[in-house]
Amino acid sequence: TQLLEQSPQFLSIQEGENLTVYCNSSSVFSSLQWYRQEPGEGPVLLVTVVTGGEVKKLKRLTFQFGDARKDSSLHITAAQPGDTGLYLCAGERNNAGNMLTFGGGTRLMVKP
C-alpha cells in the first residue's frame, strides 16, 4: 500500500477537455509537490503547495492542497496534446531528511 494514492492511473482524453488528478493520503505532509515526467527524462517540478487550502495556478493548471494537508488535486482546463505525460505528486514530511514520498503517477494522453 502506497502512502500517497494517485487517481486515476491512466487518462486518455480529447484535446479541449478538462480533467482532474487526485493525490490522497492518510498522512500529513509539510508540503506537496507536483512533477511532470517525459519519457526518458527525470521528473521536473511544476509546483509546490505548502499551506492547507492553498490554490496555485500555472496557466491552465490549477493545484490545490487540502485543508488538512493530506491530499491535493491537479486540474487541467482545455487540455492540449502538449500536456501529455506522467504526472507525479510527492509529499514531504518532517522526517527522513525531508525526502519525498511519491504517488504512483497518472499517465495522461491528450489526443488531438
Added chain:
Amino acid sequence: NAGVTQTPKFQVLKTGQSMTLQCAQDMNHEYMSWYRQDPGMGLRLIHYSVGAGITDQGEVPNGYNVSRSTTEDFPLRLLSAAPSQTSVYFCASSYSLGARGNTEAFFGQGTRLTVV
C-alpha cells in the same frame, strides 16, 4: 548547466554481478537521494544523504549500498544484482530551507538497468 548527471544511461547485468551507478551534481546541494521507478509504483526512495559523510536508508534499501565522500558525488552500488532490481534509477539533489523543508528535487535523466 549540468545539474545532476547520471552514468551510465543503460546497463544490462547478469544475476550476481555487481556494479556502481554514478551520480554527480554541480549545484552544491547538501541533500542527495536515489529512487527507483517501476511501472505503476511512482518513485521509491532507496537511500539518501543529508550531507557529506552522512547516509541513511529509504523505503527500499535492501541490496544497495551508498556512500557520500564529497558533496558532489553519491554513487549507488548493487552488491549482487537480482532480476527484481530491474528498474529505472533516478538520482536527485536538493537543498534545505531549514524549518521550511527542502527545495524541489532536481533529477538526473535516469539509468535504465536490466538484470537477466
